[in-house]
Amino acid sequence: AWRTAGDIAHRVAGRLKASAPSPFDHLTSIGVDETSYRKGHTYLTVVVDHERRRVIWAHDGYGRDVFDLFFQQLTDEQRASIRVVTGDGAKWIDSCVSQWCPNAERVLDGFHIVSWMTDALDKVRKRLWNDARRGGDQEGVKRMRGVKYAVLKNPDHLTDRQEESLAALRNTDPKGQLYRAWQLKELLRNLLKHPLGQATAELKRWVFWASHSRIPEIVELSKKIRRRRPDILRTIELGYSNARLEAFNNRIKVTIRMAYGFHHVDNLIALIMLRCGGLDIRLPKPTT
Incomplete structure (x- = not known):
């Protein structure tokens, strides 16, 4: 029985x-993220040890109150040893880190930084699609629908058809809002891979171009990027990311599907720790 x-x-x-x-014990760098495990915005908060590559803590729910529970389990010495905390741009992560680990570096994950831009880019596309639809511009509606996925994906991951859609957008509307927003997305994505000195100058130029783009969604995002610029540069300098935590999230989602019949979230968390927590599982040997 389940x-x-x-x-x-x-x-x-x-x-x-x-x-x-x-x-x-001996934690130096941790990552925190939330993952859904049931319909209706039901989440687990997961903490990963970057150095030892394992899940060290998970709890039902998300937000500051839940993340506080993690730090409350640590001793003063254990909290003091943490030097880096990675995660998305959630304010509850910032406030917890500043309270419990004031000497730790708060690092934004590059994946989430780019996701801010892709979210804004999709909003631009939807607005232009609605404008074309209301104006009876069938060609514009078709074009906006055709580039839905092409503008969000990395260029090296595009299918042949998506490359054709993006090329058509570039040729028909090179100074249009959507194409310029896509260019800004690629500039932001690429500058995160550059050395700190080069990235600092490029980020400054990016904020200037975005804030003067006259694209409402991008102008609004530029304010957020300007506000979080020190955190973004720290991400580039230290080279940490939540890529490993994202990989664990995929494994956790598989575990969630395995445990769909569990009645208690504590049992699900136990199975996650068995599969991702680095526990030494030794099956009993048969007796002779």
Whole structure:
């Protein structure tokens, strides 16, 4: 029965954690993110140890109150050893880090920085699509629909058809809002890969161009980028990212599908720790 399987996972994970060294000792860099595990915006908050490449903590819910629970389990010495905290731009991560680990570097994940731009880019496309639809511009409607995925993907991941759609947009409307927004997206994505000195100058130019683009969604985003510029440059300087945490999220989602019949979230968390927590699982040997 699912209830029995969940109880087994919970009991085994608890036994292994009790016999293993504390996962909170000697932490230097951690990543935090939330992942949905049920319909209706039901989330788990997951914390990963970047250096030892494992999940060290998970809890039902998300937000400052939940992340506070993680730090409350740590001793003063364990909190003081943390030097880097990666995550998205959520304010609750910033406030928790500043309270519990004031000496830690707060690093934004490059993936989420680019996602801010792709979200703004999609808003530009939707606005232009609606404008074309209301104005009876069928050619514009078709063009905006055809580049829906092409403008959001990296150029090296485009299909042949998406490359043709993007080329058509460039040839028919090279000074249009959508194409210029796409260019700004690519500039932002690429500057994150450059050395700090070069990236600093390029980010300054990017903010200037974006703020003077006369594209409302991009102008609004430029204010956010300008406000978070120190965090973005720190991300480039330290070279940390949430890529490993994102990979764990994929594995966690597989685990969630495996445990769809569990009645308690604690049993799901136990199974996640068994699969992603680096616990030393040793099956009993047959007796002769």
